[in-house]
Amino acid sequence: MTEQLNTDHAPEYPLECDHCHYPIPGEAEESDEGRYCSVACREAAADGSTMTDPHAYKRIATGVEPLDSLVPNGVPADSLLLLSGEEGTRRTELGVELVWRALERGEPAVVISVMNPPTATLERFYQNGWNVLPALENDRLRVIDCFTSRLDDRDEFRAQRNEWTEFVGEAAEDAVVEVRDPTDRREMTHSLRGALDDLEMTETGLVTIDSLDELESLLQRQTARDLLTDLRATVCKARFVPIIAGTASTGEDDAPAAEYVFDGIIDLRLTDRLAPDARLKRLAVRKLVGAQFLPQWVTYEYEPARGLFAFGPDTDVRQRYEVGNGPLQPNRNR
Structure with a gap:
């Protein structure tokens, strides 16, 4: 037996x-x-x-449908991510949406604005139908301003603002941290760390850099790389706060700022192979250290308020749009 x-x-x-x-x-x-x-x-x-239970903060669901569909178990919170997108792929909108989804979860966020003045950076949220005024008042959103100091005449710039822009600028005044010398990477790093400390951002929230291309034009290429390496160590790895930077891609091999610095790379591309006479947007994860991801492209579209949304695998993409006398529009009945 x-x-x-x-x-x-x-x-x-x-x-x-x-x-x-x-x-x-x-x-x-x-x-x-x-x-x-x-x-x-x-x-x-x-x-x-x-x-703290590490499962509670070490991975995040971004809230962006096409991206989350490819990373079902979540993005590691200690990641430095690159959004590499061709012009027309809504790369900027993706960066804005990632911040908005964090705010929706009740988490804080910091936007490093290199390409635009703070009011223009905030206007991108309003263009999408996302009101960030409560987040500014409740001290959950900060803008690191690396643009204003580069203006030849900031008083003239302020004088030219319309009533809405002036209102937004005044409402956001306490939430904007101006970097006096954006070419000094240490000052930029110090400003970001101060904002993270004020918002108590450890194991929560995220940081975005609106344009890595503009950052590289502002700093020497090696200095930009050193800045990213520093932020990766002191913010992503030490605090478990992800940083997401966007860059324009031409599909060539002129990769910005040494792609090996990044823990993850998200590619956004246009294709005309899926439907006749249509250039559709596709998203894929090229690499993501420490996480499983699906090795495939997801076709997506963008809609104000809704953000980026994915097409189903069996969808006839030609039927996603309503064609009339006006411009092409997403078909909401599909």
Whole structure:
């Protein structure tokens, strides 16, 4: 007769460490307070240390439908990400939407505005139907202004603003951090760290850089690379706050700022192969360190308020649009 293994009192595997919350790969270190994966965790718990469950902050669902469909388990929160997109792929709108989705989740966000003045940066949200005024008032959104100091006459610039732009500028005044010398990467880094500290951004929120191309034109190429390397270490890896930078892509091999610096690269491309006489937008994850992703292209479109949305795999893309006497419009009945 074959002897049966008595599993009535066998522990459920894998056991989870009561301090770091990761699986215990071998024999547990036990105490009256619990089971631990190591002496370090057992002693830390005995000293009263508490560790947040890493699953709660180490991966994020971005809230952007086409992107989340390719990364079903979430984007690692310690990632430096590059949005590499051809002109016309709504790359800028994707960066704006990523910030808005974070605000919708109740998380803070910082936008490093290199290409536009702060009012123009905020206007991109309003163009999408997303009101960021409450986030500005509630101290959940900051804009690092790397543009205004480069104006020849900022007083003239302010004098030319219309009533709405002036209102937005006044409403956002306390949420804007002006960098006096954007060519000094240390000042830019210091300004960002101050904003992160003020918003208590550790294990929450995200940072976006509106244009990596403009940043590289402002700084020397090597200096821009050093800045990204520094921010990757001190923000992404130390705080678990992702940074997302956008860059224009021509489809050639002139990659910006050493792509190896980035933990993830999201490609946005146009194609005319899927439907006659139509240039459709497609998105794919080229690389994403520390996460599984689907190795395929997702066809997507953009709509104000809705943001980016994906086509279904069986959708006839030619039927996604209503064709009339006016401009081509997304068909909302599909």
